[in-house]
Amino acid sequence: MGKESILEKIKRRIVVLDGAMGSMLIDQGLPAGTPPEYWNVSNPEKVQKVHKDYFDAGSDAVLTNTFGGSRLKLAAHKHGSSVEKYNRKAVELAKEICPDDCYVAGDIGPSGAFLPPVGTITIEEFEENYLEQTKILAEADVDFFFIETMVDIKEAEAAVKAAKKVSNKPVFASITYQKTKRGYFTIMGNSVEQCVEILQKAGADVIGANCTIGSDEMIDLIPQLKKVSKVPICAKPNAGRPQLIDGKTVYPTTPNDFAQDILQMVEKQVNVIGGCCGSNPAYIRKIAQLVMR
Secondary structure (H helix, E strand, O other), X not given: OXXXXXXXXXXXXXXXXXXXXXXXXXXXXXXXXXXXXXXXXXXXXXXXXXXHHHHHHOOOEEEXXXXXXXHHHHHHOOOHHHHHHHHHHHHHHHHHOOOOOOEEEEEEOOXXXXXXXXXXXXXXXXXXXXXXXXXXXXXXXXXXXXXXXXXXXXXXXHHHHHHHHHOOOOEEEEEOOEEEOOEEEOOOOOEHHHHHXXXXXXXXXXXXXXXXXXXXXXXXXXXXXXXXOOOOEEEEEEOOOOEEEOOXXXXXXXXXXXXXXXXXXXXXXXXXXXXXXXXXXXXXXXXXXXXXX
């Protein structure tokens, strides 16, 4: 008997993901402008400790330190030749300390490039970019893919299709929305309905939202996602809106308030929860304690 699929676990109970990785590494001294993925090979023990702290806090799954691990993103930092090395090492670090009943997700973030008229990239280049990264992550044997923080539904669609092309592993697709007077939209103007429809058609197994907005602002987004989605819903909000205090970025929402907001999302039938920017193992521990009661 192998481990049950993450999708089977979601059918049985709320699944708890991890919190932020980038801000945790910055706290440990990651220099500005250095891709966090570089630390998979230069400071592996620090990356691995973050994963372990999240598992110890109650995470059912952690995301590999590969958010910016695609060729387009790494090339912008002059690390384009290290795509395979950084991604493989990231999976290895997480899998080494992953408990038997937990999971490792291959994390895939936006490329930083844009389609016209904002940028010059093509859909084909997006697909090529994500085919390479998803193939490496699949071969390194992640349990599922987590495509996140996408602001352009077309880029998200390309990433989902790439993941579906390289393997039959589950694909989570998470969009970043802004709360406006007219409702929730991406910065490219995509509505919740548009995003869900496109992601479902592309083959996403779980659809959600992460980043940009805090936990309090994400509560009302859950029913909107739930209303139009035929698949489970995932939420990874920020720990409030970032504030610059004495030159340092501070996230104002406390672990307790964050967990209470997550509890409201659970009442609105979210299926998978975690934290994004500003969250850390203390936030995940508080969530896990509340939802696992």
